[in-house]
Amino acid sequence: MALDTVAIAQTTPDDIQPFAQLGLKADEYARIKEILGRRPTSSELAMYSVMWSEHCSYKSSKVHLKQFGDKAPKSDALLVGIGENAGVVDVGQGYAVTFKIESHNHPSFVEPYQGAATGVGGIVRDILTMGARPVAVMDPLRFGPADAPDTRRVLPGIVAGVGGYGNCLGLPNIGGEVIFDETYAGNPLVNALCIGVMKHSDIKLAKAAGAGNLVVLYGAKTGGDGIGGVSVLASETFGSGGSTKRPSVQVGDPFVEKVLIECSLEIFAEDLVVGIQDLGGAGLSCATSELASGGSGGMKVALDKVPLRDPSLSPEEILMSESQERMCAIVEPEKLARFLEICAKWDVTVTAIGEVTDGDRLIITWNDQVIVNVPPRTVAHEGPVYNRPMAQPAYIDDVNSQVVQLPIPSSAAEIRATVLQLAGTPNLADKSWVTSQYDKYVQGNTIQSQPDDSGMIRIDEKTHLGVAISTDANANWSYLNPYQGAKLALAEAARNIATAGARPLAVTNCLNFGSPEDPGVMWQFAESVRGLADGCLEMGLPVTGGNVSFYNQTGAVAILPTPVIGVLGVIDDVRTRTPMSFDVAGLDLYLLGDTHADLAGSEWAFMHGQRVGQSPTADLGREMRLIEVLLAGREEKIFSAAHDLSQGGLSAGLTEMVLRHSVGATITLADVGISLLSESPGRVIVAIEASKTDALSTLAAKYHITLSKLGTTGGDSLIINDAVISLAELRTAHTATFPKLFG
C-alpha cells in the first residue's frame, strides 16, 4: 500500500488528485497548492477538503455572520464570545453558563435514531469542552406533514434517538419545539441545544500552548464512522477492494459519553489540561488544526498512535473519521501520569499522540513519515470565504401583496369548533407523546420544562440562582419577511423566559436554510442574520455563538427559512418564578399588549393552506418594556401566572393555561374571532388576585403597555362569550392528536 507523504508530493507535483469528488472547487484546490507551495498529500487534501466544507468553514455565511460581532451590544455578561466551542456568560455568584445550539439535520434524515442521538452527543461535548458540567438539553424539531408516511418513519426515530442518548447521559430535557410543514419532508430539522454550568475560573479553551506539552486523545477508539466521502481517497490510494466499505452513518454510544463526561470533569477539577477540544465534525482534522491555531501553531502528531476500532483505516480516513465520544487535550508532561490514572479509573482509552512544538506548522506523521505539514490556521480558520450572489426571491412581492382570506368565527358554535380545532392541530397539540420519552427530572434541578414557556434549571441549591432558556422560530413569518421573522423569533424567545421572571442575557442561534447557491435562499439567510443582529443590538443581547445549516432542500424546494433563536436568562431565586398557569379559581385574567388583525403567517392561516400577506413588524422597544413589566411583576409578586402568546394566539394560550391544572376560565372578548386567532407579537396573559389590580395597572401604565381584562379563572370549562367548552372535551382534542398519529 502506497503512503502519500510530503516527500512524495514534492517529487510528484503533477499527480492528479480527486479534489472535486471531495467537494473542493478548482480555485480552492489551487489555493491549497499555493499555501503549501506544492500539491497537497492525500492526507492534507482530506483535511483541507473537510475543513473547508460549508459545514466546517461557514464559507457562505461568514460574511454575514460578521454582523453579530460588528453590531454586538456592549455586555458585561459575555465571558467567551463567538469562535470558541460555545459562548460563556456570567450569571452572577461566580457562576458561568455556557450554551449552544447545533443542527444535525441531514444525518437524522438518513438514520433518524442515530442521527438525532449523535446530534445530542455532539452538542453535549461542545459544552463539556468549555469546562462545564452539562446540566440540560433542549431539542427544537421540525418535520414534514404530520400525517405523511415518511414523518411516521422519521419522527419516532428522532424522538427515540434524542431521548435514548440524552436520557442515558443523565441530562434533563427541558423543552423544545415540534413543528410540521411540508417543506420539511425529506429535510427534518433536528436542532440540539445544551446548557452547561461552571465557575468562572473553570473555563477551558481550545488552545495548544506551551512547547513540549502533550497532545492526548481520550475516549472512544476511532472507527470508520461518517467518512463516506473520503473513501474516494482511500480507493485512490489503495486501489479498489483495499478497504472495506465505510459507513456515512455515525453511531453513538451514550454510555461511553457519560463516562467521558465524568472522567473529563474529574480531570478539569484537578486542573490537568492546558487546552481541550472535542472531536466532532471533521474529527482529528478539526481538533488538531483548531488546537494548534489556538496556540502558537506548532504541533506534531503521530497518527499511527491513534487507537483504532477498525485497523484497516488509512491515515486519510483516521483524519476524517467522525467517530463519536472522543476528546483531545493538551497536557503538561508532569501531569500526564495523573491524567492517565483518572482515565484508568473510568476505563477510558487514552493515548498521547503528539506534542506542542515551537514554530507554526502542524506536522502529522505515519510510521515516522511526514504525511501532513501545514500552517494550521490555513486549515482551521483561513478557508475560502464566499460573497454568494443573493436576490430577493420573486415570491416575496407576490405573497406580500396578497391578503389572507380566512373564515373568522363569530357564533358560539363557530368559536367552540375553532378553539377545539386549534387545540388539536399537530403544531399546537399536546406534545406529551414526545416529551414523556425524555427524562426531565434527572439531576434534581429542573424547575420548568415542557409545556412551560421556557425551561428553567436551578444552578445553586443554596442560593436558588437559576437560568431559563427558550428556543423559538416562526418560519411562516420568516417566509413572508425574513428580516422581521428573525427579530420576532428573538423577541418571542426573550419573552418566553421573561414570563417566568428571568432576565434575558444572551443569544444563540441555529440558522436552518436551503441551498446557499440559490440567490433567493441566500437573500433569506442574509436578511435573517441582519434582522437578528439588529434585534440583538436593540435589545442589548450579545450573540454568543451559533450554527448554520444549509442545503436543507429537496430539488428546487427549500425549507422555510428557519432561524431558531435561543435566549438564555437569569433568575436570582427560582422559587419566586411566575408559573405558566393558575391552579385556583377566582383570579382575574388580563392581556398585556395589543391585538391587531395579524393573521398572515398565523397557525389559522397555515391550517387553511395560506402563506400570504405581511408578517407583523417587530417593535422591540415595546417588547423590552413588556419584559420589564414581567420582571417587575415577578419581583413585586403581582402575578399568580403568566403565559406568552404565540402560535395559535389567545385561543392556544387559554387552552394551555386551563388544561395545565384543570382550572377553567370565563372570558369575554370583543371582536371575538380576531381576538382568538390573531398572533400579534408582544402579548402575555397574566393571572392576578383582585387585590393586585391597582398594582398591575400602575405597572402597565409605567411601561406604556396596553392592559385589558379578559375574564376570571374557575369552573370546569373554558367559556368564551357564549361558547362553552368543557375541559374534558378540550383535553381530549388537545391530547389525542399525537397518539393517534404516532401510536
Add this chain to the structure above:
Amino acid sequence: MAKIVVDVMLKPEILDPQGNAVASALPRLGFTFATSVRQGKRFEIEVVGDPTSEQLAEVEKAAEVLLSNPVIENYVVRVEK
C-alpha cells in the same frame, strides 16, 4: 418442523456499543477468550409445513424493509430444521 431464521447483525464497520460492553465485561469475570464481541438479533419465523422458496423470498423482503435497518444492519435468511 423447519422454521425460517433471520439473523440481523450490525454491519461490521458500524460501532456496536452493546457488543463492546460485553467484550469488556468478559475479562473482568475471568473469561479471556474473546478478542471481539458483536451482538445481534435473531428472528424465528414459523410457517405451515416446510418453507417454500416463495416464502423465503417474502421473508427476504420483510427482512429488508422491517426486520433490519439496511442503513446500518445486514441480515441472513436461512431455514433451520
Add this chain to the structure above:
Amino acid sequence: MRVGVITFPGTLDDRDAARAVIAGGAEAVALWHADADLKNVDAVILPGGFSYGDYLRCGAISRFAPVMKLVIEAAGKGMPVLGICNGFQVLCESHLLPGALTRNSDLHFLCRDQEIEITNTQTAWTSSYSVGQKIVIPLKNGEGSFQCDDETLAQLEGEGRVIARYVGQNPNGSRNLIAGISNARGNVVGLMPHPEHAIDALTGPTAEGLGFFTSILNAMVK
C-alpha cells in the same frame, strides 16, 4: 447514620439519591462500583441510571461489580438495601430480589408523574408511610415492566412482599401493577419509580418520596 450511594459507570441519579438521603436526615456516603469495602455504611442505595449503558440486559453487567459482592453479603445479614429503577434491575440480576424488569409494554421510554399506592409498610424503606397511602412520584424508564412466573407472583402476593403498586392505568405492563417489591426479610427493596426525585415540590411533582429516606432512620432506631 450512614447511607451509601453506589455509583456504577453510567449511574445517573446518584447525586439525587445522596441529596434525598441528606434531606431524610442521614449522612450520604459515596460508594464506587470498584470499591472493596462498604465504608461502614448502615444501609445502601443503588440509584437509577444506565449502568454500563444497560447493554446486554439492564443491570446484567453491574451485578458483577466488586462492590456488589459486599452488598449481597451485607444484605444477607440484614443490611437495608434500596434499589431504584436501574438499582432494582441490578438487585433482580443479583438474585437479591425475584423476577425481572422487561421492556415497557408500549416499547417507549416513559417519563411521567405516577401515582402509586404503598401496600407494605413493614420494610426498612416504607415505614414512614401508611398502608393504602397514595403518593405521586416520577416514573422514568424504558424497561420497567415487572415480570416473574406465576409461582413467584403468588409467593410475593401471599407474603405481602409487593410494597407498592401503580394506581390507574398500567404504565408499563408490570404484572399485578407491581411498582416495587421486597425480599422475605423486608430489608431489600426494589422500586421502579423514583422517590429521590420527589423530595421537594420545587423540583419534583411532590415531596411525597421523602418517606423512603426517613423510613430508613426508623429502621435503624429499631
